[in-house]
Each structure stands twice: as structure tokens, then as C-alpha cells.
Amino acid sequence: MRQTVEAERPAPHWEDGQTGARQRHFWDSEKRLAVVMIAPAILYIACMVGFPLVLAILYSLSDATTGDPSLHLVGLKNFRDILQDPVFRKSLGNTFIFALVSQTLVIILSQALAMALAKEFRGKWLARFFILLPWTAPIALGTIGWLWMLDSIFSPFDWMLREAGLLGTKNALLGPLSNLYWLGEPALAMTSVILVHIWRIMPLATVILLAGLSSIPQEILEAAEVDGAGFWRRHLRITLPLLRPIISIAFLFGLVFTFTDMTVVYVLTRGGPVHSTQVLSSWAFFKGIEGGDLAQGAATAIFLFPLLAGVAVLILKMARRSEVT
Amino acid sequence: MRSLKKLMERATLYGIVTFFALFSVFPFYWMLIAMFKRDHDLFNPSANPFLFNEPATLEHLRMLLYDTLFLKYLWNTCVVGMSVVVITLIIAVPAAYSLARWSGRWGENLGIGIFLTYLVPPTLLFIPLSRLVGFFGLHESLGALILVYPTFTIPFCTWLLMGFFKSIPKDIEEQAMIDGCSRMGAMVKIIFPLSVSGILTVVVFAFTLSMHEFIYALAFISVSAKKTISIGVPTELVRGDVFRWGPLMAGALIASLPVAVIYTFFLDRFITGFTMGAVKG
Numbered sequence: 001m002r003q004t005v006e007a008e009r010p011a012p013h014w015e016d017g018q019t020g021a022r023q024r025h026f027w028d029s030e031k032r033l034a035v036v037m038i039a040p041a042i043l044y045i046a047c048m049v050g051f052p053l054v055l056a057i058l059y060s061l062s063d064a065t066t067g068d069p070s071l072h073l074v075g076l077k078n079f080r081d082i083l084q085d086p087v088f089r090k091s092l093g094n095t096f097i098f099a100l101v102s103q104t105l106v107i108i109l110s111q112a113l114a115m116a117l118a119k120e121f122r123g124k125w126l127a128r129f130f131i132l133l134p135w136t137a138p139i140a141l142g143t144i145g146w147l148w149m150l151d152s153i154f155s156p157f158d159w160m161l162r163e164a165g166l167l168g169t170k171n172a173l174l175g176p177l178s179n180l181y182w183l184g185e186p187a188l189a190m191t192s193v194i195l196v197h198i199w200r201i202m203p204l205a206t207v208i209l210l211a212g213l214s215s216i217p218q219e220i221l222e223a224a225e226v227d228g229a230g231f232w233r234r235h236l237r238i239t240l241p242l243l244r245p246i247i248s249i250a251f252l253f254g255l256v257f258t259f260t261d262m263t264v265v266y267v268l269t270r271g272g273p274v275h276s277t278q279v280l281s282s283w284a285f286f287k288g289i290e291g292g293d294l295a296q297g298a299a300t301a302i303f304l305f306p307l308l309a310g311v312a313v314l315i316l317k318m319a320r321r322s323e324v325t
Numbered sequence: 326m327r328s329l330k331k332l333m334e335r336a337t338l339y340g341i342v343t344f345f346a347l348f349s350v351f352p353f354y355w356m357l358i359a360m361f362k363r364d365h366d367l368f369n370p371s372a373n374p375f376l377f378n379e380p381a382t383l384e385h386l387r388m389l390l391y392d393t394l395f396l397k398y399l400w401n402t403c404v405v406g407m408s409v410v411v412i413t414l415i416i417a418v419p420a421a422y423s424l425a426r427w428s429g430r431w432g433e434n435l436g437i438g439i440f441l442t443y444l445v446p447p448t449l450l451f452i453p454l455s456r457l458v459g460f461f462g463l464h465e466s467l468g469a470l471i472l473v474y475p476t477f478t479i480p481f482c483t484w485l486l487m488g489f490f491k492s493i494p495k496d497i498e499e500q501a502m503i504d505g506c507s508r509m510g511a512m513v514k515i516i517f518p519l520s521v522s523g524i525l526t527v528v529v530f531a532f533t534l535s536m537h538e539f540i541y542a543l544a545f546i547s548v549s550a551k552k553t554i555s556i557g558v559p560t561e562l563v564r565g566d567v568f569r570w571g572p573l574m575a576g577a578l579i580a581s582l583p584v585a586v587i588y589t590f591f592l593d594r595f596i597t598g599f600t601m602g603a604v605k606g
Contacts, residue, residue, distance in 0.1 A: 030426070030427075030508075031427075033423070033508060033509075034423040034424075034426065034427040034432075035423075037419035037420060037422060037423035038419070038420045038423040038424065038427075038435070040415075040416045040419070040420070041416050041417065041419075041420035041439065041479055041483060042420075042435075042439075044416055044475060044479060045439065045442055045476075045479065045480065048454070048457075048472075048473065048475070048476045049442050049445055049450065049476050051453075051457075052450045052453035052454050052457060053445065053449065053450065053453075055453035055456070055457075056449060056450065056452060056453045059452060059453060069456060109345075112341055113341060113342075113345050116337075116338050116341040116342050116345075117342070119338055121335075121338060121339070121342070126346075127342050127343075127346045128589075129585075129586075129589055130346040130347075130349050130350040131342075131345055131346055131349045132349075132585070132588075132589050132592060133349055133350055133353060133581075133585055134349050134352075135588075135592075136533075136584065136585035136586075136588035136589050136592065137353070137581035137582070137584065137585045138536060138537045138539075138554065138555045138580065138581055138584060139537060139539065139555075140537075140539045140555040140556065140558070140559050141554070141555065141558060141559070141576075141577040141578075141580055141581045142352060142353075142577075142581065143559075144356075144558065144559055144573060144574070144577045145352030145353060145355050145356045145574070145577060146352050148355060148356075148359060148568075148570055148573075148574060149351075149352060149355055153370055154367070154368065154370055154374065156355070156374045156375065159370070159373070159374050178370070199348065199349065199352075202345075202349070203349065204596075204599075207592060207593070207596050208596055208599060208600060211593075211596050211597070211600055212600070246600060249599065249600060253599060256444055256446070260446030260447075260448045260449070261448075262448060262540060263539045263540065266539075266543070267559050280448070281446075281448035281540075284448060284452070285448075285451070285540070285543075285544070288451075288452040289451070289452070289455065289543075289544045294452055294456070297452050298452045298453070301448055301449050301452065302449070304446065304448060304449055305449065308444060308445070308446070308449075311444065312441050312444055315441070315444075316437060316441070
């Protein structure tokens with residue numbers, strides 16, 4: 001009886017017919033399987049990211065327009081042209097100012113917020129939901145809320161300032177006009193854009209830092225407290241150094257997101273007033289898509305590339321280091 | 326003395342949390358109020374804007390649902406989102422599995438390389454991609470977005486899933502293969518059922534990321550009826566310089582909240598992807 005059972009058991013697959021054996025052999029090779037499975041992803045990325053990237057560089061060296069998209073190379077002419085363009089220079093400067101100022105503030109503020117959220121307290125889930133909203137809601141829609149809040153006539157900020165007597169009377173601190181025109185004055189418009197960027201990226205930075213905080217062994221902090229180290233001493237000497245890699249990651253991602261973003265500027269100001277809040281992305285969009293000048297649009301966007309490459313290298317280095325430890 | 330210090334600590338804690346929670350939620354609260362305010366109340370600069378000075382109204386909501394293409398935008402967004410989810414799963418799941426099991430320098434480099442493509446921004450690609458989309462005859466169609474959105478969902482989702490598959494010990498598959506499963510069988514029958522939660526995460530992200538996207542949609546679509554939520558609401562509810570603030574705010578709020586709620590549940594996994602093992606545990 002036992003023998004028949006033995007005989008009825010399916011033969012081990014290497015004793016199957018020849019074709020079957022060969023097929024199995026093909027899929028059982030780890031290397032080959034790995035290559036076949038990853039091929040579609042690499043193919044897609046090569047076609048839809050790699051190729052367009054090359055195309056963007058080619059466009060920037062050509063005189064292509066939407067009307068005549070044929071690639072006729074003209075060398076570095078576009079770059080010479082846009083470097084002379086005051087709007088481009090303003091955009092380049094703004095891109096750096098918006099990204100660096102907002103992300104520096106985000107890193108400082110989100111540390112305080114992450115440390116608060118690391119503690120237990122009542123209503124934490126609701127606070128967390130509220131705090132995450134700017135990141136979890138679509139950015140274009142969140143920014144619309146700000147557009148209404150910064151309205152030239154109906155802004156609640158202006159209303160509060162008026163009620164406080166700081167605005168709208170003859171000797172008021174902020175001037176006799178009844179409104180500040182948040183998006184109409186260059187300096188205020190820039191401040192508004194930075195404020196919205198902070199609002200948007202802070203949840204991401206906070207959650208990244210929170211993950212970092214939870215990985216710091218509590219015993220070290222407790223030991224330091226027993227030894228008499230105060231809050232600031234513990235923060236500066238223990239928490240911050242241990243948190244440094246994770247802070248840099250939060251900073252780098254925030255930098256990439258604000259540096260390349262055009263949604264906030266597009267929805268809030270469209271680059272105005274008089275290009276005072278224009279950034280590289282929005283200017284590339286207005287030139288390349290709305291203006292139809294593919295070549296100059298591409299050349300404008302290319303200026304984002306060196307910074308992104310730099311950030312990528314830094315992230316790579318950090319990824320390597322974390323693999324070693 | 327000690328209890329006073331504790332009290333101060335608590336007060337600071339609540340102070341910080343309350344301040345930031347209000348800062349974060351305020352624009353959404355502002356949408357909520359505008360959504361139900363009568364126009365006369367909404368456009369009265371001297372009235373207290375924080376309160377309802379006149380009875381609330383559903384007029385804006387009615388206008389949003391019946392006089393605009395809002396529901397059409399929602400539908401378009403869902404079509405694009407679902408298609409992107411399917412494409413992302415088909416391409417990213419095998420790729421991630423392959424990278425997770427393909428040990429050695431090559432596999433690691435390839436993984437990081439794929440993640441880095443996530444950092445190539447739409448801003449750099451929308452000009453050439455708009456030509457490419459035109460070449461495929463997909464101008465002014467949802468197909469354009471379905472073709473292009475995986476450029477950001479695939480890299481990120483592959484990276485996330487890779488970490489997930491790595492956490493499943495290799496022994497399980499080896500055991501299954503000893504028990505008579507083929508290599509493919511071990512993967513499909515043993516590993517995929519174990520990764521349901523990872524795959525669910527990817528579904529949520531591919532969907533929310535495509536719902537958030539703005540630049541490509543703005544560059545490729547200008548026909549009203551083909552717009553998605555994130556461009557339809559900001560561009561179509563504004564006519565020239567006339568802002569229909571009530572419906573605009575209603576649309577923004579209604580479209581944001583559901584995504585935000587789902588996203589919040591999965592955010593921690595999203596962050597794991599970003600921190601890339603810089604945080605252990």
C-alpha cells in the first residue's frame with residue numbers, strides 16, 4: 001500500500017518531460033527571473049523619464065516651438081538669451097529664496113512640533129489629522145483656501161488688523177488703506193508664497209522627524225536627565241546630533257519639493273505682481289506651454305537640474321552610510 | 326516645585342500643538358465657512374468674517390453640483406486614479422520583488438536608481454512629455470495622464486514595496502520550493518498573500534499621488550470636460566477675474582477631505598519610504 005502511494009506521488013519536476021524541465025529551468029534561474037521581472041519597470045522609466053530628459057536637453061539647444069517642433073539645433077543660443085532676460089534672473093533668485101527660506105523655517109518649526117507630538121496627550125489623533133492635512137490634501141486645492149484668505153478685499157487677516165486699529169485709519173501703524181493687498185505687493189506676495197510652502201511641507205518634515213525621534217533610545221535621555229542635564233542641554237547635545245541624518249533627509253526632500261513646485265505660485269499669484277514671485281518652474285510653464293516656445297521653456301527648466309543632481313548625490317551618500325551601519 | 330514644572334511642560338506642549346493644528350487646519354476651516362455663507366455675507370468687508378452674520382445657505386453646494394462640471398471632474402479623477410493604480414501594480418510589484426531578492430551591488434544600485442527617478446520633477450519633463458503625448462495622439466485625453474502618471478508612482482511604489490518584500494524572510498519561499506512549488510509558484514502563492522498590506526499601501530499611494538498631481542494635468546488638458554479635480558476646481562470655477570468663491574471653496578473642501586483621510590492612515594508607511602533605512606525599527 002505504502003508503495004503505491006509512493007508511486008502515485010507526482011514525480012519531482014526535474015524528471016518531467018523535456019520541455020517542462022527546460023521551462024522550469026528557465027524560471028528557476030534566480031538571475032533570469034529577476035531580470036525578466038524588473039524589465040518592464042526599467043523599460044517604462046527609460047521611455048517616459050530617461051528619453052524625455054534627453055529630449056528636454058535637446059529642445060533647450062534647439063529653436064523648437066509648438067508650431068514648428070522640428071529639432072533644429074542652435075547651440076547655446078537659448079541659454080545666452082534667457083540669461084539676459086530679467087524675468088529669468090528674477091525667477092532663478094526667487095526659486096532659491098522660496099526654497100531655502102521656507103525649508104530652513106520648516107526644519108526649525110517642525111522640530112518643536114515633532115517633539116510635542118512624540119508625547120502622549122488627549123486628542124492627539126485629531127491634532128495629528130489636522131496637522132497632516134496640508135500634506136494629505138491636494139496641494140492645488142489647499143492653496144485655493146489660501147487664495148481666499150489672502151484676498152485683496154475680504155482677507156480675514158486684514159479684518160483682524162482693522163479691528164485691532166492697526167490698519168485703515170489715518171494714523172494706523174500699517175497705513176491708511178483698508179487692505180494690505182497680500183498678493184498685490186511684491187514683498188507681501190513673496191512672503192505669502194513662502195508661508196504657503198511652509199504650511200504645505202511642515203507636515204512631511206514633522207512626520208519624518210517624528211520617525212527619527214522614536215528611534216532615539218530613551219535610556220540615553222533618561223540617564224542624562226538623572227545626571228542633571230537640562231532640556232536644552234539634552235536637546236543640543238544628545239537629540240540633535242542623533243537626529244542629524246534624519247533632519248538632513250527632511251531638509252533635502254523639502255528642498256526638492258519646494259524648488260520644483262509651481263502649483264503654489266500658479267494658483268496664488270501666477271508669478272505676479274509683475275513677475276515678482278515668478279519661479280523657474282512657473283516661468284518655464286508660461287514660456288514653454290502657454291507661450292509655445294518649447295526651446296526656451298526647456299532651457300529655463302534645465303536650470304533646476306544641477307541642484308536636483310546635487311541633492312540626489314547627497315541622498316545617495318546617506319543611503320550608503322545607513323547601509324554600512 | 327516639581328509639579329509646577331510638570332504643569333509648565335504640559336502647557337507648552339498644548340500651546341505648541343494647538344498653534345500648529347490651527348495653522349494647518351485654518352484654510353480648510355475657511356473653506357467650510359465660505360461654503361455655507363450667503364454671498365451677501367461673504368462679500369461684506371466690514372462684517373466679522375469668522376461668523377455667520379446671516380443664515381447659512383446650501384446655494385453654493387447646489388451650484389457646484391448642478392451648474393459646474395464638478396462631478397465630471399471627480400469621475401475623471403477616479404478613472405485616471407484607478408488606471409494608474411492598475412498599471413503601477415503590474416509594473417512595480419514584480420520589479421520590487423526582483424530588487425528585494427536580487428542581492429548584491431547591482432540590485433542595490435538599481436533600487437536606489439529607480440527611487441532617484443522619483444526626484445526628477447514634472448517641471449523638467451512636462452515640455453518633452455507634452456510632445457510625446459501629442460505623438461501618441463493623446464492630446465486632451467485622460468489617456469495622456471494615465472500614460473504619464475506612472476512616471477512618479479512606479480519609482481516610489483517600487484521602492485516602498487521593495488522594503489516590504491525584504492522584510493519577508495527568504496526561508497519561506499525556499500521551504501515552499503522544497504515542498505514542490507516552482508519558483509513562480511512560491512512567489513505567487515506564498516509571498517503575494519503575505520504582502521497584501523504592502524500592496525494595499527501602494528494602491529492608496531498611486532491613487533492619492535495621481536489625485537494630487539497638478540502640473541501635467543494643467544499642461545496636457547485644457548478641455549473642460551476632461552479635467553481632473555486638481556485642475557478643474559482652480560481653473561474652471563474662476564471665470565476670467567470673477568471668482569465664484571462659494572462653489573470654489575465647497576469644491577476644494579469636498580475633494581480634499583476623503584483623500585486626506587485615507588492618506589493619513591497610510592502616511593507612516595510613506596515616511597518609511599522616504600527615510601530609507603536611516604531610521605531603524
